[in-house]
Amino acid sequence: MERIKEIEDAYIAIKDGKILAAGKSPAAISAKEKIDAKGMIAIPGSVDCHTHLILYGS
Structure with a gap:
């Protein structure tokens, strides 16, 4: 099995609940909200x- 590579100092750009881009962080990212x-x-x-299926009622 191939080992999955880590990306350090990475980013995930999300808009309207969808991933727009991901990868190695550029020097400056403009965003409404940033999460460390x-x-x-x-x-x-x-x-x-x-x-738990019982939570869905009958």
Whole structure:
């Protein structure tokens, strides 16, 4: 299995809930909101499928 490469000092640009771009951070990014995610992992496209079917009623 091929090891997934990390991208340090990266960015993910999101607009209207959709990913516009991602990659190595340019020197300056203009954004409404910035989130410092240092030490965290971003997995675009990953969905949390954990659910309890009983919560959906009958």
